[in-house]
Amino acid sequence: MSGTFPGRGPAVGVGLRSVHYPHLVTRPKTAVRWFEAISENYMDTEGRPLEVLLTVRRDYPVALHGVSLSVGGVEGPRPGYLERLKRLADRVDPWIVTDHLCFTGAHASNAHDLLPLPYTEEAVERVSDGVARAQDALRRPIALENVSSYLTYRESTMTEWEFLVAVARRAGCGILLDVNNAFVSASNHGFAAEDYLDAVPPELVKQLHLGGYTDMGDFLFDTHSRAPTEPVWALFRRAAARFPAAPVLVEWDEEVPAWPELEAQAVKAAALWEEADALRA
């Protein structure tokens, strides 16, 4: 597979989380159409996590979603990282490989965080080089996700969405548009999330993410610890109408609920996608 989801209709998936392994290995019937696995959780293991992932893969399309490519890092990927990711991708044959438009620290000091980049021409170049290196190593196209941020750099010379689109066009990669992250950053930095979505060309968007944030009072924090909020669902309706070809993923990383509750969020997303599709027709 190579960056295109197999099948039509509301393709809503969820993140593969260890708390659901016992349920999923029974191969239950579910409305969920695909799964997303965090690449790093499976790159260095031959144990049960990989066994479950390969079991799930027998029945469903799987996306590999990384958090450590550090595509905007000036030092490039850590030694061995791309080789291990390629080995995993070759075993899983994901429908898409994605990571984040960010850097994650320095080789000697990994911050293990999705650190925002300045929106500058130099950063566009840096990321483009990183994408080329990754795509060459993996022999697959990748897509990059917009991250939530809590600060902006004084030296930035373009908006976040201008930066995102410039990177995708220059690097020749796709965009994983996280609707929640767009909302969080819009709220934190005082722009309209609708403007963000409207500025992204549909043909660049390969996947949508949905998740939940936490209102910290002073700012919105991207915790992925709850269901999407109503403003995010509202923004998703807009995204579903604008990016009909993009499969959707419900992300829930902290305080992960029981399977039925997570599945219900996927069903809700599929219903909203259907509504948007009906309006398009």
Place this chain on the structure above:
Amino acid sequence: MPSGLEALQRRFVAAIVEGDEAFAAEVTGGGKLTPAGAVGVYRRAYPARLTEALGETFERVWRVLGDEDFFATCAAFVPTRRSASYNLSDYGRDFPEFLESRAELAHAPFLGDLARLEWTFKELFHAADNAGLPAAELARSASSGCRLVFGEATALLALGHRVHAIWRRDLADDSPLEPEVWRGREDLFLHKKDGLVYSRPLTPSEAAALAALRAGRPLDEALAGAEGLDAGTVSSLFHDLAESGAVIAVRT
């Protein structure tokens, strides 16, 4: 001279890891955050992530110490050990030695060994199963001068304290760990089979024989060098070894 982007990234990382406050001048805070407050969001997330990683690997140590002491220990450890791996679960390799170095934990000197056992378990959990010789083939191939080759998913631990029972006990069991529970040394053999990690306490003579075998010594020499090994013990040890699938080859 570093590029603008390189310098910016270095300073951001320094702000997160070392608390470089000057970096805040480069940014505007989101929401109602001041620049320093915004940098602080990332700075606080850093030790939280590393502490979470330690908690996942050293779950039993956490249980024994309790939340307050475990988090205080992590707060002391994290500033002294950076993470250079892309994989968070690689963090904490020398946490056992750190635990043993802490004066405030002197009342629980077994914690380092408990952590060592937890780290070894994690390593084996993620290892591939040994491609072990079938028991019948091992029995057929083994001769007095042969050398056994062990798979990578095996470990022999020589510990200064008896921690196996503490490691295996129910997480909900918070009965006091009196010195008689952990005092005294302990040898353990761990291996992985069919996706599961198994552990077996060893007598000193069994441990000596296994250590010699794992070091590549010939079978007869390894057994002769282990004091107190009687025929019954040898038979039992070999039965367990054969069943474990830990031996992947026999060299004559």
